[in-house]
Amino acid sequence: MHGTEEASAWVRRWTHLVPAGGAVLDVACGRGRHMRWFAQQGHPVTGVDRDPDAIEAVRDTGEAVLADIEDGPWPFAGRSFAGVVVTNYLWRPRLPDIVAAVAPGGVLVYETFARGNETVGKPSRPDFLLAPGELLQACQGLRVVAYEGGFLAAPDRFVQRIAAVRAVPGATPGRYML
Template sequence: MHGTQLPSEWVRRWAHLVAPGSTVLDVACGAGRHLRWLHAQGYAVVGVDASPQALSACAGLGELVCADLENGPWPFAGRSFGAVLVTNYLWRPLFPALVQSLAPGGVLIYETFAQGNETVGRPARPEFLLRSGELLQVCAGLHIVAYEEGFLPQPDRFVQRIAAVRESGAKNAGDPPLRFSLQP
């Protein structure tokens, strides 16, 4: 079943930014490759997907929500999470809800296909490919910890990915800058 692969290298690389004990929301979680991995790391997990079949593969991992994110309301209005995770999924109208769902100190880890992917495979339609720098624009109010855009081999694909943190509170001019370890 799609979604049973190993967790994304990008997710594994930046998950250490998520505060211990936080709840992580996996958007369009599929069969739960990231839910399983994050649950094993000790996080409470919430998965949302439109497919009841995919969610059935995630039974027992955490809170599972079956919702059509493209035609229905955002099912987490008023809730916040220590991390929001999105991989291989793009529905631009969700961008504001994703950012608003981050708790103070919360991390957005996002990785999906970008322009150029149409030259090597699917998805190929522009509405499913991020424009150059688009995730930087989405995360303009967040602290960008890491950003990459370009070609990755095996399988060949063009991606854009970001790890960004909502600052914990109002900063004063004399406050030290945010510090993040680039290694777990």
């Protein structure tokens, strides 16, 4: 069943950057593979999706928010999270809200499709493919810990992915283990 696969390797790799016990937001959570992953790591989790079946599937995992974040308001205005996770989703008008939802000391872990993917499969529409460096630009104001952009095999796809933290004002810069 779609959405029941294990957490993305990129998300698993950077999970340690989320402060212990900090709340995690999974944007476009689908059937909750990343919500389950973070809950298993001891984090309270919130997922948002516009699909009622997906939200029903994650209701027992954590806070489940049914919302169309493309045609409706951002349901997390004024809230911030120790971790914000986005995979295989892009809606450019929401990028500022997603970045703003990262709390001081928190991390954004984002991975989605990039230009070039149209040569190997779907998504293929430019609306759903990041331009070169676009994810880096969207994360201005965060400290980039890791960034990759390019081709991955099995399954073949072009992606951009980032792990970026929001500094704590007035704090000594943290050490981020790779």
